[in-house]
Amino acid sequence: MKKQNIVVVILAVLAGLLLAVWGMFAVGDNMPRGVTEFSREAYDLHMIILWICVVIGVLVFGAMFVSIILHRKSRGAEAAQFTHSTKAEVAWTVIPIIILVAMAIPATRVLILMETTAGYEMDIKITGYQWKWHYEYMGEGVSFISSLDSASNAARIKNSGIDPASVDNYLLEVDNRLVIPADTKIRFLLTAGDVIHSWWVPELGWKRDAIPGLVNEAWTEVSEPGVYRGQCAELCGKDHGFMPIVVEVLPKAEFNQWLVEQKGPQDDLDTSGYAEAGDSAAADTALTSTVN
Amino acid sequence: MSNTAAVQEHHDDAHHGPAKGLMRWVFTTNHKDIGTLYLLFALLMFLVGGFMAMIIRAELFQPGLQLVDPEFFNQMTTMHALVMIFGAVMPAFVGLANWMVPMMIGAPDMALPRMNNWSFWILPFAFVMLLSTLFMPSGGPAGGWTLYPPLSLQTGNSFAFVIFAIHMMGISSIMGAINIIATILNMRAPGMTLLRMPLFVWTWLITAFLLIAVMPVLAGAVTMLLTDRFFDTSFFNAAGGGDPVMFQHIFWFFGHPEVYIMILPAFGVISEIIPTFARKPLFGYSAMVYATASIAFLSFIVWAHHMFTVGMPLGGELFFMYATMVIAVPTGVKVFNWVSTMWRGSMTFETPMLFALAFVILFTIGGFSGLMLAIVPADFQYHDTYFVVAHFHYVLVTGAIFGIIAGVYYWLPKWTGHMYSERLGKIHFWWSTISVNVLFFPQHYLGLAGMPRRIPDYAVQFADYNMISSIGGFAFGLAQLLLVYIVWQTARGGQKATAQVWEGAKGLEWTVPSPAPYHTFEDPPVIDDSKLAHGDVAH
Ligand code: HEM
Numbered sequence A: 001m002k003k004q005n006i007v008v009v010i011l012a013v014l015a016g017l018l019l020a021v022w023g024m025f026a027v028g029d030n031m032p033r034g035v036t037e038f039s040r041e042a043y044d045l046h047m048i049i050l051w052i053c054v055v056i057g058v059l060v061f062g063a064m065f066v067s068i069i070l071h072r073k074s075r076g077a078e079a080a081q082f083t084h085s086t087k088a089e090v091a092w093t094v095i096p097i098i099i100l101v102a103m104a105i106p107a108t109r110v111l112i113l114m115e116t117t118a119g120y121e122m123d124i125k126i127t128g129y130q131w132k133w134h135y136e137y138m139g140e141g142v143s144f145i146s147s148l149d150s151a152s153n154a155a156r157i158k159n160s161g162i163d164p165a166s167v168d169n170y171l172l173e174v175d176n177r178l179v180i181p182a183d184t185k186i187r188f189l190l191t192a193g194d195v196i197h198s199w200w201v202p203e204l205g206w207k208r209d210a211i212p213g214l215v216n217e218a219w220t221e222v223s224e225p226g227v228y229r230g231q232c233a234e235l236c237g238k239d240h241g242f243m244p245i246v247v248e249v250l251p252k253a254e255f256n257q258w259l260v261e262q263k264g265p266q267d268d269l270d271t272s273g274y275a276e277a278g279d280s281a282a283a284d285t286a287l288t289s290t291v292n
Numbered sequence B: 001m002s003n004t005a006a007v008q009e010h011h012d013d014a015h016h017g018p019a020k021g022l023m024r025w026v027f028t029t030n031h032k033d034i035g036t037l038y039l040l041f042a043l044l045m046f047l048v049g050g051f052m053a054m055i056i057r058a059e060l061f062q063p064g065l066q067l068v069d070p071e072f073f074n075q076m077t078t079m080h081a082l083v084m085i086f087g088a089v090m091p092a093f094v095g096l097a098n099w100m101v102p103m104m105i106g107a108p109d110m111a112l113p114r115m116n117n118w119s120f121w122i123l124p125f126a127f128v129m130l131l132s133t134l135f136m137p138s139g140g141p142a143g144g145w146t147l148y149p150p151l152s153l154q155t156g157n158s159f160a161f162v163i164f165a166i167h168m169m170g171i172s173s174i175m176g177a178i179n180i181i182a183t184i185l186n187m188r189a190p191g192m193t194l195l196r197m198p199l200f201v202w203t204w205l206i207t208a209f210l211l212i213a214v215m216p217v218l219a220g221a222v223t224m225l226l227t228d229r230f231f232d233t234s235f236f237n238a239a240g241g242g243d244p245v246m247f248q249h250i251f252w253f254f255g256h257p258e259v260y261i262m263i264l265p266a267f268g269v270i271s272e273i274i275p276t277f278a279r280k281p282l283f284g285y286s287a288m289v290y291a292t293a294s295i296a297f298l299s300f301i302v303w304a305h306h307m308f309t310v311g312m313p314l315g316g317e318l319f320f321m322y323a324t325m326v327i328a329v330p331t332g333v334k335v336f337n338w339v340s341t342m343w344r345g346s347m348t349f350e351t352p353m354l355f356a357l358a359f360v361i362l363f364t365i366g367g368f369s370g371l372m373l374a375i376v377p378a379d380f381q382y383h384d385t386y387f388v389v390a391h392f393h394y395v396l397v398t399g400a401i402f403g404i405i406a407g408v409y410y411w412l413p414k415w416t417g418h419m420y421s422e423r424l425g426k427i428h429f430w431w432s433t434i435s436v437n438v439l440f441f442p443q444h445y446l447g448l449a450g451m452p453r454r455i456p457d458y459a460v461q462f463a464d465y466n467m468i469s470s471i472g473g474f475a476f477g478l479a480q481l482l483l484v485y486i487v488w489q490t491a492r493g494g495q496k497a498t499a500q501v502w503e504g505a506k507g508l509e510w511t512v513p514s515p516a517p518y519h520t521f522e523d524p525p526v527i528d529d530s531k532l533a534h535g536d537v538a539h
């Protein structure tokens, strides 16, 4: 086959693959960049490793398609009989190792960032129950239950006849939101009262399991006030899909005002969930938080 | 030694063919019969598990709950995984091993034929028991195939049946694995040295060791669940001083090698098929063997990459991240070697080759997402979302199952003596390959956009991708009925296959007639290096 034709085939295959890659990016959703330092770092790592995969993929699949087009029997290709190439084999062992080391370095740095909770200004305890979240502002005497809001709850019944599209933030709205201040390093202490749950708000950049008998740590610091939504990420029984998380980030001053309001008459808060939980751990939490 | 005993025993019935009627199948000790039983059983379970997947995709077709209740939905996801892993993929590979390993190494049968019969016949009972839990008052297991406590301990009394079924599957797998090791190590024809063995035999040898190492670990883990659930122990119960996270460590110490148990034999099948249709020896045979062995070794030290979000110490997270990233290197070597085998070959594109090519590309895509999942900070986002679901379906459906299907098309003429319909095979290939991508590719987007896995209903922003995925799912499911038809049609008749079947095929299995006689290699064959599928013997 003429040299020129081979070049044409290679270019055509490359063009095809790049078109496919472009198409995949064009039609698809991506990970949110989020609103925290960590979420942006995680996003960057995600994009770097994704592009590494894309480049390797284009090279490997490119070689494969070129071979499929050129080295076919129907074109009269004769099979070579080589079975080795020390150079190539060393190259495709060593180059990936270098790429991986290069990738491991920033990943390590970001992981250390995530696991360093020191310097937090506020503690919030998150307890997962089947199928709601309990939030406690440690030392503030404020705590409440947060569960799926009633509009979603009505629509999610089998054959409810309510169109989910007609419900605002279907399955992603709660009765009591977790309100936190902006520009504040907050430490979360996560645990659970019955089975394992996992607390996840994509915009904050991480999820962490809430495990009975164990207290996990995580932290966040959000600069942009706003409402950020997430869901329980660990299968926790029949209503696992129905225990969303809504975080409302307020400017510091507004948050302080909100906190003061909460410290007022506790009866305003929806604590009806405790009785249902029917679990001694749940009752304990309820007790301590109201005594506070 | 056992091999002499086995050979001896076999000479007794060397001169008659299969018994007649049903009892042939019940009492058979013939590796080909047992291979057929395994493969048919796997096909049946593939359809049962596939039916459950259809229920899942139908419920997820649009937001809102339309068809099933959440509890039943969770039973479906749990059972789908258990049936596909333990009922479809693993038995299918054991079936391929039963049929092909003795023929590939020039042995008359498996080393332990009676145990072989037993290891198969346990399976139907195990799965009847497992599936029967769906009809028990307390329903089937609904805590996910990973059986994490404390949730799995909320299962009703049917849990005992689930665990007993898992024990039986484990015993069956261990017996199958022992048999394969004994066969490969003791029954090779003279001259069939270890480094002359076809790669399918190599990958199965390594897989069998993995099975023996980790199935007992699973058995231990589920036994502790059993006593926690019924006998008031507290292995995993925090209130009693136990640790729910410990279960996850034990489970994934089994679970990660398990995923390689499901892919290594597929690597072997693909390494047989590509040289055949490229008419060129396998590139880097010994590198392939070493890569397989290192993957198997590494698979024991990466388990906690499934549990990055449980709150491990930083040092642990770093270790498991690095170890997981390292696995990409030998995996890459395999892919590069397959592509190099094609390079400057003389390729034709019969159905087995088409599935093998799709395997190389789509499995690699699954490997890429695996590499992404290894990056812990990013995994804090990916974990337990549809991104993970997409990852493992690329490696398992377009990896393990495409490998099995490729192997079935490749060896079906040898088994039945007939050629399958190439036209239908190609239709099956294109239909499957297009639909499987429509089914699973959008799930990457769903995960990145924030959809958790294992939920029966979802926020409306996930509706479009879910609908696309479901349509792909129905199409893929339908395509597999075509596979059933093709296999049935080929078994019944068709163009006669030659002994060689494929122009470029090399290896001992192609030296016996098609269909392979009931007994093969009662006298050991003479090994001719030029007839082996790789050009490496001199090295
Ligand atoms: C390059 C090689 C691979 C790497 C680096 C890799 C990495 C990972 C990681 C880190 C996870 C955990 C994700 C999470 O839950 O957050 C995962 C999940 C999984 N992988 Fe892979 N993987 C690889 C290949 C494979 C192969 C070959 C298989 C099977 C044939 C496989 C099957 C699975 C399965 C079944 C799960 C999910 C299990 C579950 O949670 O139910 N992976 N993989």
Ligand SMILES: [Cu+2]
Residues within 6 Å of the ligand: A196, A197, A198, A232, A233, A234, A235, A236, A237, A239, A240, A241, A243
């Ligand atoms: Cu949950």
Ligand SMILES: [Cu+2]
Residues within 6 Å of the ligand: B255, B256, B259, B302, B303, B305, B306
């Ligand atoms: Cu793994």
